[in-house]
Every structure is written in C-alpha cells, then in structure tokens.
Amino acid sequence: MRLRTVLAALLLCVGGWAAPAALAGVDAEASKACVECHDAEDLSDSSRHAHSHPTDARTPGCTTCHGPSPGHVKKPAGAPKQLPPDITYGKKTASPVAVRNAVCTSCHSKETKRMLWAGSQHEAADIACNNCHQNHTNTDKALARATETELCYGCHKEQRTQLARPSHHPIPEGKMACRDCHNVHGSAGPKLAKKDSTNDTCYSCHAEKRxxxxxxxxxATQDCASCHNPHGSTVQAMLKARPPMLCMQCHTPHVTGGVGAVGGQPGVFTAPRVGVPPAVGPNTGGRNVVNTWQGRACSNCHTQVHGSNNPATTNPTPQFLFR
Structure with a gap:
C-alpha cells in the first residue's frame, strides 16, 4: 500500500498540480489507472528513488516512460488478454534500445555528464539505460558506489581480472569506483575517461606527476598508459612489465665497460680470479650487472622517470633523469 500511496501522490503531481512543460502530453488519467493493479505486491518500494519525488515538478509518471498504453490499461474487445505497455524495459522486451533510450534522454540529455552520450562507446554498443539502471526500486546498483563496480564487471570481465592482481587501484577495497576515472555516459577522452585525455584523468589524483x-x-607526458596498466598488474606501481624490460621496449640497453649480460658476459657479477681482470674497474664507474638488472634496475640510477627539474648542465647530465 505504501507504494500505491507514493505513486498516487506522484501522479496527482503529474496530473496538473505542477506538471512541467515536458509532460504536457501525458495522459494523467491513464497513469492514475496504473496503481489500481501495480502496487507493492508486484513492484518493489521505490519511494526513495530519484523518480519518486511528488514535490518535484520534473517527476515523471507511468505514461512518461511507458506511453499511454490504452490496450494495457483496458483489454481490447476480442483480445485474449491485455496488451503489453507501449514501451517495456524488461530483459525480454520487444521495445528497441533506441526507443527506450530516447525516453530517458528526453529528460537527461541536457545534463552536463550526459551531453556526450550520442556516439559514445556504450551508445554505439547498443547498451540500453535499463541494462544498468533500475527505476522501480530504492537500490539502483548503478547509483551506489558500493555496488557500481560489480555492475560494471558484468560486461568488463577483463578489468575484473586485472583488478584482482597484486598491484591495483583500491577499487576492490571500496576506496575508489569506476566513476572516479570514467564517465559511462560519454566523454571526449579515450575509453570514456572523465577528462579529455588519459593523463588529465590521472592528474586528478597524481598531481605531482603533472x-x-x-x-x-x-x-610520461603523452600517455600514462604507455607504461602503466591503470586497472592492475603483477608488477609494482601497476607497470606493464618489470624494469629494465619495460624500459628496453623503447631504449636500447647500454653496457657499462663491457659489464653485464647484455655485453655477452654471464648475468651474475663474479669475483675476480687469478689472471682475470676484475669486471668492475676504472672504466666501469662501479656499475655492473647487479645494479643494471636487479633491484629497481634502470630506476636505481634514473630515479625521476616522469621528469626532472635538475638545473645542472653537466654532472649528472640532466636529460638522463637522474634527479
């Protein structure tokens, strides 16, 4: 009965007390007839849903979303049963995605977060609004941060796997959600990033890298994803590969004084033997395969991998990102 009371108040609002211009063509009487059959017995309580505020002039009625549906309100003569509503939203609905989405965008297209829905990846993939959103409930998973990620996992299974890796953004822990980086309703950036580029989106939190x-x-200035997997990795700092292999995808590995596995020597530094000169000498600067390949590898020396403000022109050479 509670739902019936809420819907009745809602429909009185639509019926004429505060009906907005967008609802001028709504058949208020047809909407009022809906609550005669559809009550708490077959619809969950939606009294706290954003569409259930009777004092808000923008509140839609039943026919706003489902159409007048005269054949559903009253069984046509000779018909074996009532016809379905003009527009339905169930999993087995015959209503095309474009028709269902047009109902939602008739009100929501002017909102800044949804202005780029047309042509977006989700729209192009024929995703309907009701694939993610629920209206006749107080627990829309898409609107709650605690349940949003699990909803996205329903389609994005690769990202679920990546976020289960040891190094990841704290999304499984509930400290972040997909919406912190993505605008699922459309974006000018790649992969529905909230900002116009991947880097600008990352800088929202990682300002020190800007x-x-x-x-x-x-x-690092072109695309953070050149080196990082933003959803997760088996390498620390969400790197796509462990240094120095990551660095060597772009940089030719250098050999210091002939020292190192890349110089044709064994991959482990050995102590000098009789008659064999030490591998580390005056020409090697103390560098050997240990600090070239182990530990933090390249970043043992090149510590400022995002950029350096070293004002010196020599010693160390600043463009090598030593400090």
Whole structure:
C-alpha cells in the first residue's frame, strides 16, 4: 500500500498540480489507472528513488516512460488478454534500445555528464539505460558506489581480472569506483575517461606527476598508459612489465665497460680470479650487472622517470633523469 500511496501522490503531481512543460502530453488519467493493479505486491518500494519525488515538478509518471498504453490499461474487445505497455524495459522486451533510450534522454540529455552520450562507446554498443539502471526500486546498483563496480564487471570481465592482481587501484577495497576515472555516459577522452585525455584523468589524483618539468620524459607526458596498466598488474606501481624490460621496449640497453649480460658476459657479477681482470674497474664507474638488472634496475640510477627539474648542465647530465 505504501507504494500505491507514493505513486498516487506522484501522479496527482503529474496530473496538473505542477506538471512541467515536458509532460504536457501525458495522459494523467491513464497513469492514475496504473496503481489500481501495480502496487507493492508486484513492484518493489521505490519511494526513495530519484523518480519518486511528488514535490518535484520534473517527476515523471507511468505514461512518461511507458506511453499511454490504452490496450494495457483496458483489454481490447476480442483480445485474449491485455496488451503489453507501449514501451517495456524488461530483459525480454520487444521495445528497441533506441526507443527506450530516447525516453530517458528526453529528460537527461541536457545534463552536463550526459551531453556526450550520442556516439559514445556504450551508445554505439547498443547498451540500453535499463541494462544498468533500475527505476522501480530504492537500490539502483548503478547509483551506489558500493555496488557500481560489480555492475560494471558484468560486461568488463577483463578489468575484473586485472583488478584482482597484486598491484591495483583500491577499487576492490571500496576506496575508489569506476566513476572516479570514467564517465559511462560519454566523454571526449579515450575509453570514456572523465577528462579529455588519459593523463588529465590521472592528474586528478597524481598531481605531482603533472609537471611541468625542465626535462620531461616524453612517454610520461603523452600517455600514462604507455607504461602503466591503470586497472592492475603483477608488477609494482601497476607497470606493464618489470624494469629494465619495460624500459628496453623503447631504449636500447647500454653496457657499462663491457659489464653485464647484455655485453655477452654471464648475468651474475663474479669475483675476480687469478689472471682475470676484475669486471668492475676504472672504466666501469662501479656499475655492473647487479645494479643494471636487479633491484629497481634502470630506476636505481634514473630515479625521476616522469621528469626532472635538475638545473645542472653537466654532472649528472640532466636529460638522463637522474634527479
């Protein structure tokens, strides 16, 4: 009965007390007839849903979304049963996605977060609004941060796997949600990123990586995803590969004084033997395969991988991102 009371108040609002211009063509009487059959017995309580505020002039009625549906309100003569509503939203609905989405966008297209829905990846994939959203309930999973991620996992199973890896953003822990980086209703950026680029989206939290730097690292200024997997990785810092292998995807590995596995020597530094000169000598600067390949590898020396503000022109050479 509670739902019936809420719907009745809702429909009185639509019926003429505060009907907005967008609802001028709504058949209020047809909407009022809906609550005669559809009550708490077959619809869950939606009294706290955003569409259930009778004092808000923008509140829709039944026919706003489902159409007048005269054949559903009253069984046509000779018909074996009542016809379905003009527009339905169930899993087995015959209403096309474009028709269902047009109902939602008739009110929501002017909102800034949804202005780029047309042509977006989800719209192009024929995703309907009701694939993610529920109206006749107080627990719309898409609107709650605690349940939003699990909803996205329903389609994005690869991202579920990535976020289960050891190094990941704290989304499984509930400290972040998909919406913190993505605008699912459309974006000018790649992969529905909230900002116009991947980097600008990352800088929302990682402002210290923005720069500007006197000596920037070009890949870091172009696309953070060149080195990082933003959903998760088996390598620390969500890197796509462990250094130095990651670095060597762009940089030719250098050999210091002939020292190192890349110089044709064994991959482990050995102590000098009689008659064999030490591998580390005056020409190697103390560098060997240990600090080239182990530990943090390249970043043992090149610590400022995002960019350096080193003002020196020599010692150390600033463009090498030593400090």
């Amino acid at each position: 720069g500007p730097f006197v000596h920037p690292h070009e890949p």
